[in-house]
Amino acid sequence: MLTREENETLTRVGRGTPAGELLRRYWHPVAAAGELTDEKAIRAVKILGEELVVYRDKKGRYGLVGERCPHRSASLAFGRVDDEGIRCPYHGWKYDARGKCLEQPAEPPERAYKDKIQHTAYPVEKLGGLLFAYLGPEPAPLLPRWDVLAWENGKRWIEKHEIYRCNWLQPMENSVDPSHLYWLHGDTAHLVGAVERYEEEHEFLPFEFGIMKRRTTPGKKPGDSAQIDQHPLVFPNTLRHVFRTIKTDGLLRHNLQIRAPVDDTHTQIYVVYFTPTETDFSPADGEAPWEYFPIRDEKGEYRLEHVLVQDAMAWETQGGITDRTQEHLGVGDEGIISFRKLLHEQISIVRNGGEPLGIIRDPNKNRIIEFDVINERIGLYGSERQKVA
Ligand code: FES
Ligand SMILES: [Fe+2]
Missing domain, CATH: 2.102.10.10 (Rieske [2Fe-2S] iron-sulphur domain)
Known part of the structure; x- marks a missing residue:
């Protein structure tokens, strides 16, 4: 639970506000x-x-x-x-x-x-x-060349979502909230029963660009090895994720979900996808095909058959800026607590005139930034992240 003041500090995006000034460094x-x-x-x-x-x-x-x-x-x-x-x-x-x-x-x-x-x-x-x-003070840092934006051997495309009616921090807290998976997405993702959830281990490991979220799922039968999946939260407002399509081509979909704060109570999400292939070339400095992704249908109902809309529904129904004075966090909310702590720390670094987490100024470090994304469940191991599916 946060006080009203803490909630304001972490969420407001305007110029001169604590989080607004931090966000302006990116x-x-x-x-x-x-x-x-x-x-x-x-x-x-x-x-x-x-x-x-x-x-x-x-x-x-x-x-x-x-x-x-x-x-x-x-x-x-x-x-x-x-x-x-x-x-x-x-x-x-x-x-x-x-x-x-x-x-x-x-x-x-x-x-x-x-x-x-x-x-x-x-x-x-x-x-x-x-x-x-x-939008921050000069000199501007380098625009980070995240892998999904900078890889070229494959296909890249963009989904621009309908503007969500919620503050940017709600999607970000969701990025370190592994326990929602089985409940919010359980039906769509055909996931195993809720019991196995309790046997999972979750870790939230700080790294150079944010928090690495790692889930270890024990083998189903004795003797089966545990499976790891690992997705980074890229500080402050991005999730790096990967999945493999089952219904269509079976190819990998590396993706970057960027939650751009529009104002205090609206967020514009862009999802950039990249599928490595042997036959396609997508120049990093070129345009990419893009499509608009509505979260509501023509009757104004959430399109809940989509996983990302299930998330959108949860975040919007939490309220424009969710009232964190009313929440009751449990041990399953450990990731959320560590993200808030990181956000507090980075806000004070900026207040004290310092440079916050993940700012890049050395071009040698910015040729391409590849994340150690792992999803053993779909057969993607750390060293194989760029391999053609
Ligand atoms: S030129 Fe007159 S309002 Fe812009
Ligand atoms: Fe989700």
Whole structure:
């Protein structure tokens, strides 16, 4: 159980809030690169409570600037792009990707009024088919080249989920909550009975980029060896996971589930999938096919036949920001307690002017970051993670 104050500290994402400042030390996706096309080169996005627009100019360069025009606040989402930047639809003021005002058609040039205008602007980078933004203090750290984003020999695609009506911490706590598996997903995943659950061992091991969640399931019969599965929670807001499709092609689906905080009570989830194959090539700096993934059907009901929607239902029904003054944690919630502890520690590191967990500044360490993902149940062992299925 947390106090009201602790709950606020860990969850709020706005500028100047403790978690908001921590989250601003990391890159966050703001769109799938494929969402910006010649026909629709500008999109309104909200990230960490900030209303922005992401755009691609006529030269193919990306920009992320405040949505409201500094002149008289019209939305730049309805503006147009050219070779240099983005122009407001109302009176034509134009900005470049650094927020510099380039033109003010109704102002006499000799006044140089445009030089006094600085619009909000943040750096954008493309990787693994996503556009990532950095909203924190300069100098920006490197955008981490996680394996699923940077591998090239195989197929990559993106699912952009319907925006979830809950705070970002609810999905993250779920990432270190192994005991929900048999109950929330038990029917879909055809899992063994609940009794075996009690024989599992769970460990939450701190590592360079977050918490490694390891589950050891004892053999079913005497003499059978135990099976391990291991998935990292990548601090602060990502889960690295893998499964093998049973019903379709039987191939591995490595995936990265990124939970981008939209505001205090909404979260935008992107799931990036990668299947290693011998015949496909997916450039890390290219676009990737993407699709929209609704969690509700046309009647507004949760599509509960999908595993990820079962999770979404649990997180949304916990409340916009779940009231942690009312919870009753048990020994099965050990992972949640360790994640909150880590979050507290990292918040105070940032408050004291330090660099939080997992920030990368050395390009040599960032060629490609491969995680030690294991899922022996589906026949994936640590050393084989890149092997073609
Ligand atoms: S409101 Fe944007 S140019 Fe006037
Ligand atoms: Fe789940």
